[in-house]
Amino acid sequence: MKNKLCELLNIKYPVIQGGMVWCSGYKLAHAVTASGGLGVIGAGSMSKEILAEHISKIRSAGTTNFGVNIPLLNKHSSKHINTVIEKKVPIVITSAGNPSLYTQKLKEQGIIVLHVVSNSKFTMKAMHAGVDGIIAEGFEAGGHNGREETTTLCLIPEIKNICTLPIAAAGGIASGASMFATMSLGADGVQIGSRYAVCAESSAHEHFKKIVLEAKEGETLLTLKELAPVRLLKNPFFKEVIQAYEHNFTIEKLRELLNKGRAKKGIFEGDLINGELEIGQVASQLNHSENASEIMSDLMDVFRLTQNEMIQIKL
16 A cells, blocks of 8 residues: 555555554564554553663664653653654654654754644644644543543544644554544554554553453543643552542642553553553454454455445445
8 A cells, every 4th residue: 555654654555653652672573563563662651771672673673763752741752852863763653742843953863753633733833843744643542641531533623724744543442343434534654552562562461452452332431630641550559549539639639640651561561550540432343362463464354345335335
């Protein structure tokens, strides 16, 4: 498949793997790139030294085309920016912050820059900053999310109306059919998180993967909008958050509740009681273990099947 997203990122299929904290190490990024998509190392859970190590390891594995996701609100973001420049990373995806901070600095080094947005306002800011592409992430997505709660199917047409850059749709996408749907609305490809979060090459704990694969419809919820909106799987820690709201906790108290390495506990260490279990609404559609190669094959097979069915309907 060839389109402007594939050409921009030098990939066979228009599929970007989400840079998810505690899931997206070099093994997953290497596997996704090897299957024809863009593998992404998630820097959000890494120190400068760990990020440098993962970049070195993915190159040692033979992968030259990959990305690094850098949440700009992360306390290590400036160090991560310097690391990707020093290591000559080809593609950087920035998120959760102002795209004007580092876009030009990265582009001056020949790095392709994409920015994650949740509304039209931030799309305009990203375009003004000079990014090369947009990842439009809807309310369905796991992890940190937009406050507006705009769904992916509403967000893509809005952004397509104002943006001529390559657009990847994100949030609630885990199948070739949903990929086809978002591309029919104007996206040039997709970013997929949750399905890759629980695949064989993900660095997430097996306990986390298991509970996600067992998740039913309605078992995730967007919360903590006062701090940074995050979609969580319901568990005992989630109940603590709900109780905090019932007791009218201050923002400081809510922050204190979170500042205990909750995401690491839940996703990386497999503590399903005290951990923060970040995953998308689409978790209820995931029910079996698979590897990155199998995911890509299935995505593209179902995409082509759906495309052919739509052609037949038109005829």
